[in-house]
Amino acid sequence: MASVFSGLPDRPDLCDRIVSAFRCERPVLLFGTGDGADKTVAWLSSLGGSPAGVFVSPEFARGQSFRGFSVLTPDEALDRWNDPLVLLCFASRDPAVIGRIEALARRCDLAVPDFPVAGGALFDRAFALSHRDEIERAYRLFSDERSREVYSSLLSYKLSGELAPLLSSSEPGYDPLSYLFPARWRRVLDGGAYDGDTARAILDHAPDVEKILCVEPDERNYRRLLSYRDRETRAAITPVSAALSDAVGSATLFAAGNRNSTLFRESHEARREEVGVATVDELLAGDGIDLLKLDVEGAEGAALRGAKETLARFRPALLVSAYHRSEDLFALPLLLNELCPGCRLYLRRRLCVPAWEVDLLALPDQSA
Template sequence: MDWKESVSLWQRLERARKPVMLYGMGNGADKILDELARRGIAAAGVFASDEFCRGQIFRGFRVINYKQARERFGEMIVLVAFGTQLPEVMERIKRIAREQELYIPDVPVYGGGIFDKDYLMLHEAELRRAYALLADGLSRETFRDMVEYKLSGKPEYLYRCESRPAEACKNILKLGNSECYVDVGAYTGDTIHDFIEMTDGYERIFAIEPDARNFARLKSAVEGFARIVCWNVAAHEREGRITFAQRGGRNSAASGAGWTVPANSLDNLLAGERVTYIKYDVEGEEAAALRGTEHIIREQKPRLLVSAYHRNEDLFRLPLLIKGMRPDYKVHLRHFPCIPAWDTNYYFV
């Protein structure tokens, strides 16, 4: 398997003569600025949409809007430093890309390291092993485009491999009306509502959410629905306690700083229960949660949906881990419209 991109985004930026401008603020921008500084690449500034830039200072830069940036610099390299699924925001990014050299750097949501040429060479054997497991053409195209995107930062690879959740539900999951669904990382109940809308009924639902504020909203969201059990616990590989950053949003996650919360394995929580479908979206702890489900996976072979974008290694580590538990799984990969490479999921059926 040969890769089209021979130069990484970071190599390209090291050679760039145009000013480098970040589009957006927040955690992603922090990580991009840190990596630029590590490589000795100077950022020229930060711009944001009109509604976000007024009076803002970010990392010592006065935040301006795109019009002001264009007036100041003319041609520039734009690095998109935030994530979005909103069609109007994605279209705005495409409009800027028609005027400027634009990239969307892939920086991991959790964990360290950058997916550059060195990383690709270090893990190429594992990437090839994971690619060989894929069961359909769209999965293989998505995998190749994902690697090319992570290396180059070019958004066209993300756009090219987009598919829709309805396609995965219809062609891969094929859910029935008697599912026993486990929502690991249930957030505020949105994915439970999605599941109920996709099916004509269900047998039971188990919802797992460690963040206290999210859990309160989850309980409220499922009130009135029958046969739903909610646990305010972190899914992990064994029973105990883990340190957890409770942010009251989608980015609540296991962390080196924060509160300690109870944790347990799905094998313990669901002992003796019938399980037909599990969704894992646990902010970088997918591998630990999967190891804590090994008995259920080996014994029952439930359908699995596993987020594959929180850590660099998720693209190859997660399918290799699960196929090691049940070699007879068929493996599929899908990316839904989102930038950067978020909402990229493995399906095991």
């Protein structure tokens, strides 16, 4: 099998392109405001420069300002600055919005920075080269060509910031649960259960499920889970107020009251909550599960290590988010291969900008 690096374009990464733009006084513009733009401004400062201007979609341009800049429309910005490098500063899962981003990319040089959701190192060329062996080994673990294509496209995107490989890594109509033999499920653990949205989808796919253990650390989300439990008649829903990791204890949660509450990254939206920390093995106490889903905002690796006994004994199917940290793309497949030797690994991604919604799917060897 050829090296995954051999298929990557030999050109400067996005950091180098931005530094080059600053050196030659090429304007760097922000498309979007808010938290994403704040992160981008801080990143640009670390690279030795600052944006020349800011614009938003026409429907959001109301004469406001952002960080001292007048917020323009795309037409106003592209008329004012010649040959800018435009950095996208917001996320979207909406196909119509993504279509408009594609249209803008045909008018200017647009890049999509990929900041790790849970913080930590940026996936630039230096990061990739420092983890080259791990990246190569993870690439060889995937069980089908499409997974390797997704992996390679994501590497190309993370280094270049280009929209095309990012979009090519997504799967139209992709439904993660359908990959994991839902007819076999009876007991499920849903880590990062939010308001029960995944539990509802699981029961839509697998009517024979009897029990779902829904683990959620955010207090507001947990209250939503309690309400969902009282309404759900298809299976027993057991909400658990805890974060998942590799050791039992307590921790500070940066709680956002939505899908983004995390143990690792404070934001202006978050409030601090002291929460209990559990492991999968402790919660199950020797009981088996048929599916383990983990979307725990950067704690996926620790949560998997805390499920070591369950994975070895019961060999459940797994659905694991693999995008909250830069290293998740390669570190989580390597960890699953260690904890579940012989399992079949797949990588898929739902349509989203930037590179969120990356799913690592694992099937035990008897499902092959």
